[in-house]
Amino acid sequence: MNNVTRSTRRRPAALAVAFMAATLGLPVMAQDKVLNIYSARHYPTDESLYGDFTKATGIRINRVDSDDAGIVARLKAEGAASPADVILLVDAARLWRAESDGLFQPIQSRLLEESIPANLRATAAGGGVTWVGLSTRARIVVYDKSKFQRSDLDSYEKLADPKFKGQLCIRSGSHPYNLSLFGAMTEHLGADATEAWLKGLVANMARAPKGGDTDQIKGVASGECGVAVTNTYYLARMMRSSNAADRAATERLGIVFPNQSTWGTHVNVAGGAVARYARHHESAVKFLEYLASPAAQNHFANGNNEWPVAKGVTLDNPALKAMTGGSFKSELIPISAVGKNQVRVQQMLDRVGFK
Amino acid sequence: MPLRQIPLLLIALIIALPILAVVASWFGWSPEASATLASMAHTVLPEYAWTSVLLCVPVALGVISMGSVSALLVTAFDFPGRRWLEWALLLPMAMPAYVVAYAYTDFLQFSGPLQTSLRDAFGWRGALWPDVRSVWGAALVLSVCLYPYVYLLTRAALVDRAPRLMEAARLLGASLPRRIVRVSLPLARPAIAAGTLLALMETLADVGVTGYFGVQTFATGVYKAWLVLDDHVAAAQLASCLLAVVIPVLLLEHAAQSRLRFATRRSAASVADSQPLRVSGVRGWLAFGLCGMPLLLGFVLPLALLANALFQARADIALVWPRFGAWVLNSLQLGGITAVLVVALALPLAAALRGRPPWLTTQAVRLTGLGYAVPGVVIVVGLLLPVGAIQQRWPGAGAGYWLTATVLGVVWAYVVRFTAVALQTLQSGYTRIPAQLDESARLLGVTGLNLVRRVHAPLLSRSILVALLLVFVDVMKELPATLMLRPFNMDTLAVMAYQLARDERLGEAAVPSLALVVVGLIPVLLLARTLRRG
CATH class of the missing domain: 3.40.190.10 (Periplasmic binding protein-like II)
Known part of the structure; x- marks a missing residue:
């Protein structure tokens, strides 16, 4: 094969590599003030929730929204290389399965243990919370x-x-x-x-x-x-x-x-957990605590028509109130x-x- | 085996890896998986398989009749509106089938605006027509979305030769039906077969339309095995059954095609000499109606219905508008990268098939064409399984990270899925280049990649462009792989349309859906322009 051909063959390859480097070199893991979320929540109204967290903490959020099953499969394949810190799922059965597949890590948070009722969170064998329900x-x-x-x-x-x-x-x-x-x-x-x-x-x-x-x-x-x-x-x-x-x-x-x-x-539970191989552990816990806070719980209730789960948060949603006449x-x-x-x-x- | 085959085999291997992983699932035989399969086989699988057949037959009839009739009409006849119909018939390609399904359902269902207002106006009761969310509805939606494959390939096969040969036959006294059956049909047959095959592979793999319509096909079974029964081995085994159906059909098609090659050197003068037969009056309008119908059903009507749904929901739209530009850009970027990559990989493969390669290479290349018949989710499983295994074996290498934290994974899945589209188009283009050209080139010392680059590529430029644009449009519409493998912060229009539809906000889903159609029109119009120049 002559030289001309070789150089023309190499050129697109070099270009492709340069292009890939430019578009792919995502510094997802490098930064400290960052939180990587895999979310099965598919509600456009949640956008403000993430925005408020970033405003309050300065922690930037990277997000992939997919469905529950897709997220679980992806985490399994990624193994220890997974960039995910926080996992949000919208189905209790999937939360349970991801937990039993060892995709979550137990965390210590008094705030979560105090604000979320015991039947809406999972406790690890050795203590600590493996996942928490956030709305129902x-x-x-x-x-x-x-x-x-x-x-x-x-x-x-x-x-x-x-x-x-x-x-x-x-x-x-x-x-x-x-x-x-x-x-x-x-x-x-x-x-x-x-x-x-x-x-x-x-x-x-x-x-x-x-x-x-x-x-x-x-x-x-x-x-x-x-x-x-x-x-x-x-x-x-x-x-x-x-x-x-x-x-x-x-x-x-x-x-x-x-x-x-x-x-x-x-009732079906939507909830969250810290991923087993989370690199931004502290931010991840902070984020879950934020989702259990009155402000976020109010967002679930009023902005997204879900029932809040944190203790002491009152329901402020006319439609949900009208359905039940208060509680059920x-x-x-x-x-x-x-x-x-x-x-x-x-x-x-x-x-x-x-x- | 010559060393030259090794790069080819490597390319084929990379593309075929997820498919091989799916087939290899049979070696990972586990009692759980066989229990899952046995339980499904006793209950739902026979019905799923039968439904797939019930869906494929009308889709095949639909795409063949719409695609080939319109292609024949616009190439062999001249009638009112022919000039714009010739390119407009491609427009349904810009419509994702699942979006068409949303649009029709929303409008036509029992509780939709049409039936409700008719019942209110005339006091009628009950269902006014059969539910669109049924097997026939799915067949209709898939037919009007997929016929452009047949149209595109058939038209390309006819346009250079049909007018001239039809004219010759007419001068020899053949009647119109005889001319169509004895001249056009044999010319068009390989293209019709190739287009129909693409449409059927897409139908077998479809879960967007069928899932929304509650029509349970074999692909539904694959989904359930994996997502609900949590058994990816059983899912992969079921998926390989789909392949077992597709492979013999592909082989038959190859066999049939190899006997039907009509290569001609195009000469502008000879084409200009012969004019399409002019038809006017009732027959002209009939031709117009036959060509207009698929365009109306596959593009105009769904577009109008979407616009209407959007208008109805305008007050409740909670879209994150500042992100809109990014969604468009991401869609374009993924489409662009993949189109270039797929065609760059498919070209040497198609060239290899032309040159009577060793048996192994032929089979390897054919294997790469199978991805199109595999549901996107299965390709994702086929990618995640081996990468997961590599990740476990060598945790330090970060294979899992590269797959999903970058676009590598999602682009790889696209390549696996859409190589067939490029390969079919390029092969179809190759059939029109006479073999003598290769021989002459070889005598002049031009061989190997040089032959592809200096002789084939210029002659294939139109096919290459068509392949690029087809892959581009397909990638923009693709859902399962995009949803599951894309990196952080890389939402596309298709993903947004799906997420909103999943949240049962059809009016809002109309916004990214419409945008997807509008952006998808760019490559489709380019495609149309390529056709017109040809």
């Missing part, structure tokens, strides 16, 4: 007021009642919100009864599961279905929408927090139980044909 959403039932009564639907079990045949709208069973609810049901009812219950849900469906929770709410509002299961987060957002049609739609709905007279309404009884079961049931629940869903 309840999984509730909405129904068409012109067709049904509140007493028809005051428990999750009643959703399988044959009188709702052709009435139920619910999103895919494999979505984390439903997997979590069904995992909790398995804990309360046992596996056989839960599978029979799921079979009842499938028999009652108005249509095959599709879309998100908002679609299920709109399904009831438009008369496509009589009953739907939804997360409070989406319902509250519709109630507070500046779109008059959305607000009007929610007025047709009856809202029930199921199982108030038994074990309480199922939430289910108290160990999150690990819900997490452990996930695979089993999916296999039940596959057996009963719950898409």
